[in-house]
Amino acid sequence: MSSIAIHTLRESDQRRWTYGSNYVDGALRLFSVSSLLSCGDARISLSEWREVDWNEKSEAFPSYVAISHSWTPSAEVTRISQNANRQLDIEIGQDSPHTISWHGLQQAALAAQHLKYELLWLDFICLNQTSASDKKLQVQQMGYLYEKAAAVIIMPGGVSAAQAIELEAPWITRAWTLQGATLCPKTYVLGLDGRPKITDEMHWSASSMSPGWFPPIDQVDGELGIMEIRDLFHSTYANIRITKFKKDTNEPIDTIQWTVNCLGRGPALSALGAILLAESPAMRQAGIWRSIWSRTSKYPQDMVFSIMHLLDVHLEVDYNRNMGDLIVELARKTSALPSWLDIGHDLPFSP
Structure with missing residues (x-):
């Protein structure tokens, strides 16, 4: 090619x-x-x-x-x-x-x-x-x-x-x-990598209620690195406390809370987790449907067009159609597995 x-x-x-x-x-x-x-x-x-x-x-x-x-x-x-x-x-x-x-x-x-x-x-x-x-x-x-x-x-x-x-x-x-x-x-x-830096005068340790509290970082250039999204997703829920120590005396200097926030919080994040970690097609589809109500776009129709491929549905891209009609067609074409009935309780109310 x-x-x-x-x-x-x-x-x-x-x-x-x-x-x-x-x-x-x-x-x-x-x-x-x-x-x-x-x-x-x-x-x-x-x-x-x-x-x-x-x-x-x-x-x-x-x-x-x-x-x-x-x-x-x-x-x-x-x-x-x-x-x-x-x-x-x-x-x-x-x-x-x-x-x-x-x-x-x-x-x-x-x-x-x-x-x-x-x-x-x-x-x-x-x-x-x-x-x-x-x-x-x-x-x-x-x-x-x-x-x-x-x-x-x-x-x-x-x-x-x-x-x-x-x-x-x-x-x-x-x-x-x-x-x-x-x-x-x-x-x-x-x-x-925004964790505290180890220096000649100071080192640090971290504790967390969650195992694997920090995702493995594949270093690209200096502090720039890449992390697998599933690893990073798990870290967003870790309760991390970082304690700084003096190197010579091992005396504690300070303790701070440290959290991964770049993936966001709330319903959108939990819906993403349902998709990434789904144990069944129904769980995955429920996460996809929940995303319609927990994300935004300049054009309302994009809330449907952006998930149709994930649901293995083909819809013609036509911005003259309203979002309600598109959702009904999407639901109809996925009725064999009606995961849109199970979008969860923590979403904001929408008519």
Whole structure:
């Protein structure tokens, strides 16, 4: 399966990312990891695979890492990206572009390189945000994009930067991130290890009511590391106390509470756990249905379109239909296993 190079943008160009005319609606587009990490010449080199058969199992199918993120960055990611001062504007067809950062893109590329993959998929780059026809086709196949990925990297605070995993992030609240978290067996969270640092004067120990209180971190670069999402999910419920000690006397200095917060809290997190850790198809589907009422999206219809692939249901992507009609059709097509009857008691009331 061959690719066609369609666009390149260098950081030194200091221009917006925007599409020309040499692309095909609905094509699979990926960009190069090595180009992003080219010393002194960071660039986005985008290629396109046309007439992709998503059911193909050939080794010729491109291996790529998909990025899952929130369009709205966390306060910490905003701070980090502003300090990095490597702005990248994305043309989205409105008066103002959407701003991300070359800094965060390179962190994602480092993680993909660490996993030994050369290609990345990111909606900002690989979907023409100004084309309604391309976006409709891409939304239709979004589930396949994550399912066929060799790995998925989650950036909870947004794609502009990795943040410490103990800090809150908006990722769990967004509709489309559910697919990014649950469809690919190799799904990782990219973040910074925010635990206290061991120094010449101080060391620390941790205690928790939960075994395996902290997920194994696969170090990528300095404090930057990747963690398997299931391991990180378990850590969000650990009651962790970190005690600092003087190295020479072993005298306690301070004790702090430490919590993994980047995956969020509340109904959205428990629904995600039901999907990741389900012991039966009914449990998994119940978690998927619960997510409709515990996440949000700019367009209400996306609450349905973002889960249809998870339920193995095909619906035509049509934003002229209202959400209620779409939910009824989704329920009808999954009536053989009516998990929508068991969405749980801890959800906010919705008519």
